[in-house]
Amino acid sequence: MTLRYPLALTPLFLAACGPAAAERAVPIPAAAQDVPAAGAPQVAVLAGGCFWGMEAVFQQVKGVRDVTAGYAGGTKATARYDAVSSETTRHAEAIRISYDPRVVSYATLLRVYFSIAHDPTQLNRQGPDSGSSYRSAIFPQSAQQRAVAAAYIAQLTKAHAFPGAIVTTLEQGAFYPAEAYHQDFFRRHPTHPYIVRWDKPKVAAFRAGFPKLAV
Template sequence: MRTLIALLAGGAALLGLAAAGSARTERAVPLPAARQDVPAASGTQTAVLAGGCFWGMEAVFEQVKGVKSVTAGYAGGTQATASYDQVSTEATHHAEAVKIVFDPHVVSYATLLRVYFSIAHDPTELNRQGPDTGPSYRSAIFPQSPRQAAVARAYLAQLGAAHAFSAPIVTRIETGSFYPAEAYHQRFYDRNPTHPYIVAWDKPKVAGFRAGFPQLARPPA
């Protein structure tokens, strides 16, 4: 994301990237369902996941049936440094993350993890995603309960044992609070459908989710 924003003065470069991105395709990695899950309870549950630029993560999880809201933000650092300018220095220990509020009777925590690993990001990329580099783009799960932590650890072990990816999974399980990002980052995909970064990187990801998980996808708006 910051890579592209830095090019805003170069219109030709942006147009070239958008044109190339419009032809990109992303496909969901076929993954087994998790053997363990968090039991459904009354009310909603919350998941916090980090996996690269939060624009794309937010866009994918907004497509999932049973998801009530998705908030872009920062996790892993302190409240004092939870701002885009500070996180961009790569010195705050924050990761760009999303907070997902969901109905566990419609979609479970383990199902969200399956989407997370399969298409929402690439869990084999260390401290980067696509064109974005740095620890703020790391792959990390921030469990909101001991049960979520146990399910996340078990699914990581399950995917590793199954050799689900051609490279090692580098996703970390971390602790830390979540802080919402600035208003201009929220629902960025929906509000900026022709933005070059969205066209190049996030629209293919959303299309990959809808093709790979049709049973989980909301009906088109």
């Protein structure tokens, strides 16, 4: 695991971070299949590296009502940061997205997920963070979501949308919210060096690449 800089060291490391790294949305096609729209709010659970950045990107998406950082794939007893960081719990850092399907569809959320929220070709890592807790994984909340996710992965693979193979897995498992200090981290700590180096460029790239989806 790569240690994220503690808040107390923010001023010290900001100078060392330098300019934010350039990011851009990968141009990929929209999914050919989608989950039918419903009147009630729906839930999606996605994992793709540090949940701070994942949360930050999806908080920008029009139609998303709430995003919660947490853990998925392991047990309730081990759903805490110190345990998950040991890479022995089977948990992945994940986010739970509550969204209005009349405004944004599940397939659209997947397009953002694959295009800019993370790199689906990195196995058990994202950026500076390594370990299975940073894996690329989708936790479908219904049979329809599973079918749409599987079809989209197959579609992107056939289209050679990425230079490497997509390693995203479809998994089962409950979602457990992370500790309070992890929630809404991007908004509460905009000058944190990890946020400045890795997540602000990603959010900017989303807004540039998907202007019609951005709030």
